[in-house]
Amino acid sequence: MIIDYLKQNTVMKKIFLTTIVSFVTLLAIADKGIVVTQKFATATTDAGVTLTWYVTANNVKLSMQFKDSKVNNTITHFIPNTKDATLQIYTDGPVPDGVQKSYYATPASAIKPSTANQYTRIDVKASGEVKEVSGIKCEKYIITTNLNITEAWVTKNVKFNTYQYHPYFPDNTPLLGLYNAQINGVVLSAVTKDLTGKELSKYELMGAQEKDIPATEFSIPEEYKRAQ
Numbered sequence: 001m002i003i004d005y006l007k008q009n010t011v012m013k014k015i016f017l018t019t020i021v022s023f024v025t026l027l028a029i030a031d032k033g034i035v036v037t038q039k040f041a042t043a044t045t046d047a048g049v050t051l052t053w054y055v056t057a058n059n060v061k062l063s064m065q066f067k068d069s070k071v072n073n074t075i076t077h078f079i080p081n082t083k084d085a086t087l088q089i090y091t092d093g094p095v096p097d098g099v100q101k102s103y104y105a106t107p108a109s110a111i112k113p114s115t116a117n118q119y120t121r122i123d124v125k126a127s128g129e130v131k132e133v134s135g136i137k138c139e140k141y142i143i144t145t146n147l148n149i150t151e152a153w154v155t156k157n158v159k160f161n162t163y164q165y166h167p168y169f170p171d172n173t174p175l176l177g178l179y180n181a182q183i184n185g186v187v188l189s190a191v192t193k194d195l196t197g198k199e200l201s202k203y204e205l206m207g208a209q210e211k212d213i214p215a216t217e218f219s220i221p222e223e224y225k226r227a228q
Contacts, residue, residue, distance in 0.1 A: 030212040031056040034158050034186055037206040043199060051203070055158065055186055059218040060165050079218055080108070080168040087111060087168045090224050102227040103220050113170035119145040124181035127151075133188050134208045143177035148200060152177060152190035158210065159184045174203065 033056035040049040050065040062078040079088040090103035122145045129140040136155050143150040152174040166172070166179035174190040177183070189205040 030214045031058065032158075032210070033057070033160075033213040034155075034208060034210045035213065036186060036188055036208045038189065039204040039206055040202070041204070042201045050206070053186070054213055054217050055160055055162060056213055056218075057160050059215075060162060061218050062169070078168070079220070080165050081105070082164070085109070088220055090220060101221075101224045103224045104227050108167045111168060111170060116147070117171050117173065117176075119147055119176075121146040122176070122180050124177045124183070133205060136188065136208055136210070138188055139185075141177060141181075141183070143173060143180075145173075148173070148192050148194050150174060150177060150190055150192040153188050153205075154178070154183065154185040155188055155208075156185040158186055160186060162186055173201070 036053040038051045040051050048067040052063040054061040065075045067073045075092045081088055085108045086105040088105050095101055125142050127140040138153040138155045141152050150173045161184050163178035166175045173192050174187040188208055190203045192201045193199050
């Protein structure tokens with residue numbers, strides 16, 4: 001009985017140590033970051049678009065959930081790869097039998113802003129206003145171009161260089177503001193209006209949480225192969 005007990009005790013110790021090692025390993029491959037969910041709307045569409053940003057010091061991913069009268073519900077993921085300057089894109093969901101799931105890698109140099117966002121002048125100023133949004137301290141910035149004016153609430157609780165990703169998302173006006181003023185931080189909400197005061201687009205905050213984000217969040221799932 002003593003021998004059996006010792007054997008069982010040894011097995012339990014191994015299981016315990018394996019569990020601890022696995023837990024520590026998971027922590028080691030997770031980075032502190034912030035997850036921001038926004039409802040995005042423009043003046044020209046009634047589509048429902050939900051944006052979820054996963055942001056750490058070294059990575060960003062945008063997951064866009066899209067739904068309108070024609071498209072039931074799709075989620076597309078956009079992951080900037082700064083190593084080869086490409087934007088990796090893949091969409092969740094099943095594919096027909098025999099069809100390989102694919103992702104696309106678009107060179108950042110090939111991603112151009114729409115005509116409506118081709119500015120010739122921009123000015124970014126801090127308004128001096130500060131407030132808490134979802135318990136997170138934010139500062140208000142005014143981004144003025146020759147085409148429109150954007151009011152953006154930015155948190156610097158996480159001092160990440162998110163503006164470096166502007167070339168991958170050139171139509172994101174709040175990110176454009178951070179890029180031009182070299183401001184470290186994350187945009188939580190924003191409203192863009194034309195020079196007459198008409199609302200053009202809005203990033204309405206649905207939720208924001210500072211948390212550990214696993215490295216796998218920024219990787220293409222194994223079942224996806226790069227499209228040729």
